[in-house]
Amino acid sequence: MSVYNQNRGGIIQIIIGTVFFLIVGQLVSLQVVSNKYKLAAANNAIFRKIIYPDRGIIYDRKKRALLENAISYDLVVIPNEAKGVDTAALCDILKIDQAEYSKRIVEAIIKNTRVKAGIFEPFLTPEIYAQLTENLYRFPGFSLSERSIRSYPYNTAALVLGYVAEVDVKFLKEHESEGYEMGDYAGMIGLEKNYEPVLMGQRGVKRFLRDNKGKIQGPYEKGEFDTVAVAGKNLYTSVDVQVQQLAEKLLQNKIGSAVAINPKTGGVIAMAASPGYNPNLLTGSKRRKTIGRLLLDTARPLYNRAIKGQYPPGSTFKPLGALIALDEGLITPNYGYNCFGSYGACGDPRKCEHHNAGHAANLQLALAYSCNSYFLQVFRMAIDNPKYSSAKAGYVKWKEYMNAFGFGRKLGVDLPSENKANIPDTSQYNKDFGNPKYWNSCYMLTLGIGQDRMTATPLQLANSMAFIANEGYFYTPHFVDSIESETKEEAAQLAPFRTKQKITKIPKEYFDVIKEGMHDVTVFGTAAVIKVPGHEYCAKTGTAQNPHGKNHSLFVCFAPKDNPQIAVAVIVENAGYGSTWAGPIGGLLMEQYLNDTLTKESQLKADNLAQVDLMPEAIKNWYVRNNKSAYITPIEYNNDELSDVWDMEMLAEGVVKTKTTDTNPPTPLPNTDKTNKDSLLPNADKKKKLNP
């Protein structure tokens, strides 16, 4: 009866064959064609644990650790496993509300998916940590993870050392090939940033087999593919932590900067910028609270004025102006200028502080008394040098010298975002005054006394002192002297710091004259009241006019006079006379470095100086308005943007405004001698000369 159905057996075979064919087809697409399942399996089952090596330590010149590593704990959560959590208790411990809890869970999911551990609360305080360890069993899915953070035993050098922070998307893009991942930490400013690859070390990767619950089953392939973490290397810097601390202390309640360099090596001994901040405020749990405050502060405490602030050098430029004229053969050390209290050769007379005849009878005396007329004359001679065809050519030569001295260019210090400040280009003057044929030395006359458009960073000023101290060369200023077990590449990185920068060929005898003059400054000149016990030193004060308020107080120096070991530049913004504020700070820094201690008297002086509040009113008002304590303080007006604005205003009006300066600033220090005043520009504006 069913014989006629026999062919149906064949049909059934065909049906079965077809279905098998379909299955094989799908298997081909799954196993042979597609690659995504292999990746998915690897993501699933192989847990890559990154082993973070300890970051390198940064030491000062006496091997004292400027920063160290400390252990902190993060509360991490695997969202998928966070079920049945006693959220009320957890929120209570962390002092957050339910909404914040849900928000953070969602954040963790977005950042690290549901199955991977994400940070719920970073940097637990010891109290919260203790509470959590006791109660952790009530919070399934939560765990505590160890993390190494920085700590700063000396609470100092925040801007130099920089900080580490979580990398952002931009950072990841810029360092794509370097293996950073979301959630990693990297140096963001300062040495931490500059030496990031050295300090970071090499991260190790351990691969584990992980089961469906995220539980680790054991090493993958017996650890065959694992790499070992290599600890970051230590940095040995030239910083002297005591000088650094002293510099920061002396600059308290002021806006300004101090830089000290060892001229023999170019190593930076101290670099302070004020207002600064305690570096410990930016580690661990404190960071969250502090960073916003620091970023918003109108005084810009995160701004390293020592390498970014642009200040008119004022009289501190004078020794260099003299050097140029000497080397060009325009003057001899015996050259004198008959100054009677003003310089009138360019029309409108420029005021000089000294009236007594013969105060500029020769270079040495002119330096000691800081005679404006003398150096204006010397500058004019350099620009209108008969050797060169025009004022323009003379100016170009003059600028060449300035660049050789380290001005108007980046020095190449091992900190990120150094500013080159400004030695104006001829094009700038061409723009202002039209065709180069029509301008001469009178047009930028005050460059001769470190004003006009000349600006320099405190680092450049300190470096110029090292240049004079060394009599014709300097080493590129730097912090890091050596790296622990230096490799060839690292040695190459440090090589520029170990080569002499000798660009000028100024003979020694000219330096001797300058040094003598600068020594006279400290004996009977503008800095006669400032002494360094046990040492003869050379210095130059400066009181620089600026468009933003009271004069800046400047002081540059090096010591000892013979065999110099420290070169210093100090700037206190809007403080007044160089000898009143910046001078004593410079003296104390030298004393601390050379004697490794301060005398009782000096200690007292230092304590007094630290108390003095020279914060500009505008900034104080800002603090009052914004309800902030003045611990981290005031405004930054000498920044790039503002000086650009200033330049633009100038161009727009075709005038250079020089603000009326306080001729009699309050002098709280009792030992300030009224005679130790720096030269001042006349109050008259330049309008007449600019538009003849």
Next chain:
Amino acid sequence: MASNYDNNFSKGTDLAVIVLYLMMACIGILAIFMVEYNPNTNWATSFISGKTSYSKQFFFLIFCSFVGIFILLTDSKVFTALANILFASGLLLMLATFLIGKEINGSKSWIPIAGGFNLQPAELCKVFTALALAKFISKPETDFTKIRSHLIAGVMIALPAILSIGQHELGLALVYSAFIFAMYREGLPPMILVILLSFSILIIATLLLEPTLLAIILSVIAGLLLLYLGKRFKRNKQGILIILIIWMVSISTVRFAVPYIFNDVLECYQTTRIYSMVGKEYDCGLNKKAAASLVESGKKSRKPDDYNVKQSKIAIGSGGFWGRGFLKGTQTRGKYVPEQNTDFIFTSIGEAFGFVGTFTFLGLYLFFLFRLIRIAERQRSTFSRVYAYSVVGIFFFHIAVNISMTIGLFPVVGIPLPLISYGGSSLLTFTALVFILLRLDADRQMVLR
């Protein structure tokens, strides 16, 4: 001829099938071993201790071998004689599970027996149904060209299937559709196959397309058919009527029947699985049962994901062409695939041995099935042939559905991979199926009634 009457089971027994059976069972134990393998414990000791699934499966296999030998030693007439009684008692057992059953994995289909083992009557009922169906069709008074016979056979199959659905064993219930092979071989009009195929296409289309759009498409097709065939049917109003009826049925299926089944009959997770197969998400809020349980428990509705299939595909896909090697599969080692030693055992083979392994494995199965068909075709008695095709159907259905669901071609329904998946009931069922067939085949010259 005379020798075939001997009860010596080696005579006339198809050795190839026995060899394939043993190979499959051993591959199964190996696959389970890969799933359970733990590098931290000595596998030999854990094997002997008998605590692991693979050692249990090994003991099951020994037990099943005895059962197989026992079957081969029986008289084939026993099966024709007992077919109906066994079927009836099987149904009774299934009914009994509603009273004394034990719930495992959400389905109350197990009867606890001694030694911590549980028996699933629905599994065994497959064998009994196959025998009963063979018995019915082979009866001299049955004319399988008649609709009446088809209906009776359909009811016989439907009874255990409905009971299985009652036990929340959708997979097992679906297996009963495998008897269509045997029925088709015995004279079921192919039209029924065509209708079933069209119907399943219609259901898939319902899943994929918007109901309104599908209704329009169906109407257009009906309209075109009427236009085209209009002339031929001019005098035949019946034809037009048939087309209209089909159109009505299709539309109502799309608009009412399918949504009703998905939203009111099936559980939320089942509908989700079906939807996920075509790459769509199902909103459980539409599901009445889910809604009811939600109201009960007061919880928010959660979207169940197709985690199983995803992980299973990853496991098989990560095997690549050559596989990751014996015991080297990370998906398997990490226990990512749920139910891996039962329903998803194929993933363990796929990951370890890759495409080469799965292809060979499928080849073995295919060879096995074709061998069974060959055996079926050489039977003289209808009883043996119907039974043989039932076995082919059951095996094929299990293999096709199980593997298809692990590679995402079919929604996940819990049915084991024959002879491979861990489980005593399942192994016993397939052993019985195969060895009864071998017993009948040994007596293929006899005409059994």
